[in-house]
Amino acid sequence: MTRTPTGDLIRPNRKTNGVGVQAEDTRICVVMVGLPARGKSLIAQKVTRYLHWLSIPSKIFNVGQYRRSETPAPSASFFATSNPEGERLRRAAAEAAVNDMIKWFQRGAGLIAILDATNSTKERRRWIQNRCAAEGIQTMFVESKCDDPDLIMSNIREVKATSPDYKGQDPEVAAQDFLARIQNYEKVYETIDEDELDLTYVKLIDVGQRVIINQIKDYLQSRVVYYLMNLHIKPRSIWLSRHGESTFNLEGKIGGDADISERGEAYARSLPDLVRRCGDGRKLTVWTSTLKRTIQTARFLTFEKLEWKALDELDSGVCDGLTYADIEEQYPEDFKARDEDKYNYRYLGGESYRDVVIRLEPIIMELERSENILIVTHQAILRCIYAYFMNVAQEKSPWMEVPLHTLIKLTPKAYSTHEERLKADIPAVSTWRGKGSSAKHAEPTDEERNSMGKNVGSGH
Amino acid sequence: MDTLLTADIMANSPRVRRRSSVYVDAIHDLPEKEVMAPAQLYSTESGRLFHSGRIVIATVGLPARGKTHISVALARYLRWLGVKTHVFHLGDYRRATMGPGTDVPKDYFHINASPSSVLLRNKILKKCREDIFHFLDHENGQVAIYDAVNAISEGRRALAKEFAKHQVQTLFIESHCTDERIIEDNVRNVKISSPDYKGWSDELAVKDYLARLSARIPHFETMEEQDLHWVKLINAGERVVVNNCAFGYLSQRIVFYLLNLHTKPRQTYFARAGTTKHEDSYKADAALSEEGKDYARKLTERLIKHREQERQALIDRGGPENALVPMTVWTSTRRRTIETGQYFAKNGYAVIPRSQMSQMNPGVCEKMSEKRIRTEYPDEVIKHEADPYHHRYPRAESYHDLAVRLEPIILELEREQNDVLIIAHESVLRVLYGYLMACNAADIPKIEFPRDEIIEIIPASYNNEAKRIHISDVPENIIPGSPENISIPVPPSVPPSVPQSGAITPLPLPSGAGTPVSGSQSPAVPEPGSRPAGTPFTVPQPLNLKDTHIDPSS
Structure with a gap:
């Protein structure tokens, strides 16, 4: 470790990176x-x-x-x-x-x-x-x-x-x-x-x-x-899914611990078949968060299941249970600040994406060690895990569209990660909101979709 | 814990004591149930973390x-992460069974021991093993650390097999030395604190120890078993061989920690930063005031003098001329801490600013009086009072956030070979002290660091000792102050009661001063030394710590 020479006392106050790795002196x-x-x-x-x-x-x-x-x-x-x-x-x-x-x-x-x-x-x-x-x-x-x-x-x-x-x-x-x-x-x-x-x-x-x-x-x-x-090189895949549509999704509210909606229930019932179609009969382990909507979504799967607190949705603090419109009205400055730097923005009393990455680190280590895993979790969590496997930049990952009722299969290869998406034929609301857009969930335009999806398709 | 130890072992194992005070290293207390550990990220119903099963770590x-050092250090780290861990020192069971002053038979460790010795050995092993199973089966334990010699391959296989029958994985950690100097240093360290040599003279103890190495345990087989899970630390971690350990996140994490651990003794000192011109502002990052500079000078002089006394004492006891390991000073990147360290820099000490050691971010509470916080955030105050360790004010950090942020510093502290003086904000000192002394999360926000004292943590293989070094002539008004802190309900430190004779003061009374009683009538600024009437002590009277290494069994 290079020592700071005595006398060289005041150095630029560099930001720590997300995990607080003491990296500034080391090359x-x-x-x-x-x-x-x-x-x-x-x-x-x-x-x-x-x-x-x-x-x-x-x-x-x-x-x-x-x-x-x-x-x-x-x-x-x-x-x-x-x-x-x-x-x-x-x-x-x-x-x-x-x-x-x-x-x-x-x-x-x-x-x-x-x-x-x-x-x-x-x-x-x-x-x-x-x-x-x-x-x-x-x-x-x-x-x-x-x-x-x-x-x-x-x-x-x-x-x-x-x-x-x-x-x-x-x-x-x-x-x-x-x-x-x-x-x-x-x-x-x-x-x-x-x-x-x-x-x-x-x-x-x-x-x-x-x-x-x-x-x-x-x-x-x-x-x-x-x-x-923690690395291994055995061939395997990782399946990612959000929970089925929740009653909060229907009302446009964020956070909470709501039950899944009727359509969410239909997705839960179709999930075993969806997994069968792209899982080539492999034995999986299912990971969910500890929130009801992911446990309910995974309950028809017959594989071993584990509940992780670390997979719970990003904590939106005081905004928990509000709609984007409510947030814009009650916390207008926060609403704007979040758009400006979504990765680093921490909800009042809640978490930022950076915070989520820190708490997901054990999950990533465990994923590296494991073989075939199906994760049923939440939008922000899924974005962070996806960003790790697909090497998505921090400015982009919080804005990615990860639609409801869609199963994503990631297969790590030597030079990239291969991605397949399988959409269940069950309608759901969109919970995506574009940067700087009005305070409601929307469907991204084709152009927006292109700018987030296509250039992140490789693990490079 | 009573279920764990039979009466005779209890009576003879002074090391296993109830959690009594934040001033005592609690690493040998049984973990309490349903309490989140300082850096625990989540909790589970079974109490087991990281989806790892139950593990016995056998040395x-x-x-x-x-x-023993490795066992205790590992337990400290795992508990900090929230893994329910307990150390079972076989030596404690041996001593407890034999009773004070009686040693085991000479052939106790021999392969071809007499039948009576074998019987005794089995009795002691059985008791220890029963306690391990009890901890894992009935106390929600996840990791039991079995601190024993485990010298023979056959015995290790049998051990792993027996635990496997109970669905418990066994991970062996071997400490192997090819460097004689490390062994001699360890003997010197172990003989000071091991209860085996209570009441022996130094010279006899060393002799006996060295004799024991060759005579008492003539057979030893280093680990080469392909099929067992093991980690071999060679020469205190200079080289590490890991065999077949990819069976869980926790096992890998343990290896990660061991990569940063060494077994050489060294001191850690804690000191507050001096006062500044803009005490109340977090964002201003103000420079030291004249008073603050004066404090920094006194701190420097006092610590250098103390170390010189220590050095002289060691030389008097026959130590070499360079009896002390060098000291490095760590500060945060905040100006006040760097400037407090500058007198050390002028005296030739290396001063290293570390960005993770920045104080807790007060968020919206910056520059706010307690009264104003109470008026503007009444709900937050209630939440904070319910759980001062985990609660965060809007935009602020909680102690828990700080602990997670400080984890790399903790690993670097384990890695450091020099003595380290940490000059930081009180919130940072609290968390680091909490790690080194295995404090309860709930106690950490209450630990006090008055400015007229330097805290010294002395490591020993069984447990750490804390001792306070008084700095004289520190103006009364700057002793307690921590105004840049979130002012409620974490109280600023109060001045110590009455300084005792000599340089070392007893620990200050853990006063509840400043902790608002539920309701809202608590005084905004506590009178120095006062304690709101009716607030009971949450912690009993602290120990009076002496100026020497202390035999914890005394």
């Missing part, structure tokens, strides 16, 4: 280590997405992308250690990536950079360590080590055959070439071992079956380790 | 590896 380069097809890019992406969601600026520097600009579709022989030209180009790509990363830190653009490459030799790792140390950047090596051939092959089929290197090639040929490429790396690969005890590192063996953590230097590093330990 | 390691 960390997370260096991925591992053979190809060990899920390095997946880990890198998840970590950045998680950090963004927690308001910690971070960025991935993928050495493969630098190399690709020189050699767009190399064959396995390019990666042979006996190929000096290949070796030179790969070295140049690594240098370019590290240089850009250091510039990025120098600009003050972020706190955590992720260097995504195999970094398979001790010599390469030492070189990165020295470059970063010279700039006062901490390094944290994250090695993903896995020797299970089935796991590796399934990763190759799913991810690598669709990699930019193999664009337009026969997937089976691509997979074989990729195996040959891995064999070339294996010849020189050195796992992190006792020689490198002075480095800060995390070694994830067989997808977290065993984890070795060495020389963790500060809180932020421990937090990243904590997140890494 | 593994030879003596003097910091197992």
Whole structure:
């Protein structure tokens, strides 16, 4: 941890980010280590997405992308250690990536950079360590080590055959070439071992079956380790649904603990069938909030159910039980202030979206650990969870339209999260209200829908 | 708690005491039912959080590896999060069974012990295990920490199997040292506070301890079992190996906490910031007044003098020249706290401002008198009085909000190896003190930090001790003041009653002064030292704490 020099007393009063992570003194380069097809890019992406969601600026520097600009579709022989030209180009790509990363830190653009490459030799790792140390950047090596051939092959089929290197090639040929490429790396690969005890590192063996953590230097590093330990790479999906239409929805009131309406009841009855249609018979676990409307909505599902207090709707404080029109009338300044910065606005005596993200953090950790989960919850909560998986910016997430009586299926893939929406054929009121619009719920126009939905469709 | 301990163990386990006072570390009190913990985010009917089932955490390691420290620290953190946790020190059961002054047979820890020793061992183990099951089955307990040596692989397997029969997961935490210096330091620390050595001379205690390491427990197998859940902390957390632990949010969270924990002893001091020119304004972020600067100087001189005395005392007892660990000063990013720290900076101490340590935001109550708050927000005042810890005034933060915001600071405090002086607003000091002393959430808003005292928290493996260092010549009028605070119903600190002889004063009476009695006749500004008639003490008389490490059993 960099210490503030004595005497440098008054520093800018920076805002804490949402989770209060003590990040202001720390710049960390997370260096991925591992053979190809060990899920390095997946880990890198998840970590950045998680950090963004927690308001910690971070960025991935993928050495493969630098190399690709020189050699767009190399064959396995390019990666042979006996190929000096290949070796030179790969070295140049690594240098370019590290240089850009250091510039990025120098600009003050972020706190955590992720260097995504195999970094398979001790010599390469030492070189990165020295470059970063010279700039006062901490390094944290994250090695993903896995020797299970089935796991590796399934990763190759799913991810690598669709990699930019193999664009337009026969997937089976691509997979074989990729195996040959891995064999070339294996010849020189050195796992992190006792020689490198002075480095800060995390070694994830067989997808977290065993984890070795060495020389963790500060809180932020421990937090990243904590997140890494919760990850798994088994294929799964997450289903999200709001509760069925409630009597409060019908009256346009927010908050409360109302029962579901007749149409809400119809949605609850149709939910098992809706889940069957897009759940391909998988066994799910259902999570609801502790409020009646989500429990009622989930009650016809035959899966195991858990009630989470943390999934309760955003607490609207004094505005609980009011309509938007009431709020505009009784708290006109608040109504305006909320429109200006909805993410940070905290209802009088209630919560902001930022507050909700903090309380949802355990849910996100648990979701990362779990497999197939169906969450029945509330509009604001669903927006925050959706924002995490789909990497939606904070300015946008509180304004997203998440209609009632619609089941959303999210399937995390290596490079993005795949989304499907299944609408139940049961009408419901809209509870969406556009920014700066009048104080009532409305249907978004096509244009508004486009600006919130389409550009958030990828996990990138 | 009475259900937990049989009479003989009760009589001989002074450590397990009823929650009596905020001035006593309550980490060994049984958690109370139906009370939200300081940083608890939600509650459940079963009382179990994070949808984790019941867990036994069993420590593994030879003596003097910091197992008890780890057990207690972990319990402190889990309780802070609201997880019902209790520590079962097998050593307490051993001592309770043997009675005072009697030691277990020499072959007690041996694999091939005599039948009578095995019988005794089994009796003690059985009692401890029964209590663990009782806590988990009938006291809504979620995590039982079983503090024992658990030296043999076979025994660990049997333990995990037995708990599994009761649908309880077992997580082992091994503390493993390859660095002799850490072991020696631990021996030095453990011998001071462990009741095993009550009444022994230092030298004999160290000798005995080292002998015990090799003779009493000749067999020890480090954890390598692939199928068990375990965490191995090597050299006090320098390196951590985690095996097969992905069985619950809670287990991962425990690992996260352990990554920040170390077992080296260090002190934490708490001090208030000086007074400012615009006492009543939160937004103004005012600089120190002349009076405030004078206070900052006196605080600095007093603490430096105190540390010099401590150092001399340690040297007199045969400690090295650099007997004290260095001290770092943490302030918030508010101007008054940074300026209060500047005299420390001038004396060469590192002063680090931390943004999360900003005081509680008073929201709409800023610059308002108590009377005005009562007139304008009568409903809020009623709510606040019902639950001063969790209630937030409009736009304000509650103590609970503050506790959640301070969690990273708590982990950083665990991580810190230097002594730390925290200069912060009273609201922040209350919450941090509440963590270190395992206070009830309801008590936290009432803890008092008068300006003429520095509070020192001394860690020991069994429990923390608090001690107050008097600063003389602090003007009476600035001692209690916390006017920038939400002025009701959290009272400003009152001056201490009568300073005792010597530098160390007894803790001030926990007065209810300023706490409005229900109704609205309470005086807006309490007379210093006064207590509204008829307000009973909510906390009994505090202990008089002495100037030394205190044997908690005395």
